[in-house]
Amino acid sequence: MSVLDFEQLVNELDDNISRLRAAAVREGRADATHEADSMAQERDTLLREFFAHGLTPWDEVLLARHKDRPYTLDYVPMLCEDFLELAGDRLYGDDGAMVGGFAQFGGSPIVLLGQQKGRDLKERQKRNFGYPRPEGYRKALRLMQMAGRFGRPVVTLVDTPGADSNVPSEERGISEAIARNLREMMILPTPTVAVIIGEGGSGGALGIAVADRVLMLEHAIYSVIAPEGCAAIIWRDPTRGADAAKAMRVTAKDALSLGLVDEVIPEPLGGAHRSPDIAGAAIKEAVARHLQELAGRPTEELLAMRFAKYRALGRFTGGDADSPPPAFGAVGNADGPPPFQPITGAEPVPQSI
Structure with missing residues (x-):
C-alpha cells in the first residue's frame, strides 16, 4: 500500500x-x-505503525509532492515578520515561481528566497507550476547580492521539480542564469542557509541552494532529475519511477548519508501537510540555530568553510599498485594529492571567479 x-x-x-x-x-x-x-x-496509532515500518523512496517522492504540503509562502508568516516581497530581475521581468524579499527573522534582518508552486490552476499557471524561469534566478541573484552588500544573512526555501526548460527560457539563458547563481553564491560575503522543503529538483534547486548550511525536511527529496525522467532515460519507461527513486537515493536520509545536506529536520507524524505549524516551528528552530553558529565569523573564514564544503563533495581516492583498477567513472590520481582536496584555512580564497 502506498502512502497516498x-x-x-x-x-x-x-x-x-x-x-x-x-x-x-x-x-x-x-x-x-x-x-x-x-x-x-x-x-x-495507525500513523505511527505505518511510518515506523519505513517508507519506500517512492512514498517519499509522493509525500514531497503532496498537494497539501506547505509551500514557501505558507512558511513565510511562520518563519519571519515584516516580509517585504521584491519583484523583477531588472533585465527582463518578474517570475512568479521565485519569490523573495526582506524580512525580520527573530528580530534580525534577513533576505528570504523561495520557490512557489501554487494551489489551484490559476495560481499554478502564474507560478509556472514551480518551474523557475531565467528571470527568477536573476531576481534571486539580485536579492542575494543586496544581502551581501547590506550584511544580511540569506535563507532560501527550495521546492521545485526543476528549472523551466521550454524554448523561451532556453533563449533567455536559463543555463547561464543558474550557473551564474552557483558561482556567485560560492563567494557571497554573508551567511547562507538553504532548506529543502519539498522537491529539490536538479539545477533548478541548486540555483538557490549553494549555501553554508543545507537542511532538508524529513520527507523532502533531492535529486538530479525527476524519478520518472530518469526511468524514461534508463529504461525507456517513465512508469518505473519507483525503481528510479530507489536507485537514485533521493530521500533525506540518503542525502544526509552522502554528505549532501547537513541536517534532516523531523516532520510531524504523517508529514508536514498534516501539521504545517509544527513543521514551520521545526524549520524556524533549525534555521535560527545554524544562523547563530555562522554569525560573527569573518568573511574570509566563512568563504573558506564554504569552499571546503563543496570541494569535498564527490571526492575519489586512488589506491596502490596492488589495488584493482578504479570502477568505470572513478577518478584515479596516482601522482600528487587526491582530487577535489578541500582547501585549508591557510589557503587564499578567491573573492571573484
Missing part, C-alpha cells in the same frame, strides 16, 4: 472524527466526544 492509499484511510477517520466532534458541540453529547477521542487515538 494509506492516507485515504486516515482521511476517512479524520472526517468521522470531525463529524463526531461537531455532533458533540451541537447536541451536547458526551458519548460523541469520547468516541471521537478514541477514534483519534486509533488514527494516531
Whole structure:
C-alpha cells in the first residue's frame, strides 16, 4: 500500500472524527466526544505503525509532492515578520515561481528566497507550476547580492521539480542564469542557509541552494532529475519511477548519508501537510540555530568553510599498485594529492571567479 492509499484511510477517520466532534458541540453529547477521542487515538496509532515500518523512496517522492504540503509562502508568516516581497530581475521581468524579499527573522534582518508552486490552476499557471524561469534566478541573484552588500544573512526555501526548460527560457539563458547563481553564491560575503522543503529538483534547486548550511525536511527529496525522467532515460519507461527513486537515493536520509545536506529536520507524524505549524516551528528552530553558529565569523573564514564544503563533495581516492583498477567513472590520481582536496584555512580564497 502506498502512502497516498494509506492516507485515504486516515482521511476517512479524520472526517468521522470531525463529524463526531461537531455532533458533540451541537447536541451536547458526551458519548460523541469520547468516541471521537478514541477514534483519534486509533488514527494516531495507525500513523505511527505505518511510518515506523519505513517508507519506500517512492512514498517519499509522493509525500514531497503532496498537494497539501506547505509551500514557501505558507512558511513565510511562520518563519519571519515584516516580509517585504521584491519583484523583477531588472533585465527582463518578474517570475512568479521565485519569490523573495526582506524580512525580520527573530528580530534580525534577513533576505528570504523561495520557490512557489501554487494551489489551484490559476495560481499554478502564474507560478509556472514551480518551474523557475531565467528571470527568477536573476531576481534571486539580485536579492542575494543586496544581502551581501547590506550584511544580511540569506535563507532560501527550495521546492521545485526543476528549472523551466521550454524554448523561451532556453533563449533567455536559463543555463547561464543558474550557473551564474552557483558561482556567485560560492563567494557571497554573508551567511547562507538553504532548506529543502519539498522537491529539490536538479539545477533548478541548486540555483538557490549553494549555501553554508543545507537542511532538508524529513520527507523532502533531492535529486538530479525527476524519478520518472530518469526511468524514461534508463529504461525507456517513465512508469518505473519507483525503481528510479530507489536507485537514485533521493530521500533525506540518503542525502544526509552522502554528505549532501547537513541536517534532516523531523516532520510531524504523517508529514508536514498534516501539521504545517509544527513543521514551520521545526524549520524556524533549525534555521535560527545554524544562523547563530555562522554569525560573527569573518568573511574570509566563512568563504573558506564554504569552499571546503563543496570541494569535498564527490571526492575519489586512488589506491596502490596492488589495488584493482578504479570502477568505470572513478577518478584515479596516482601522482600528487587526491582530487577535489578541500582547501585549508591557510589557503587564499578567491573573492571573484
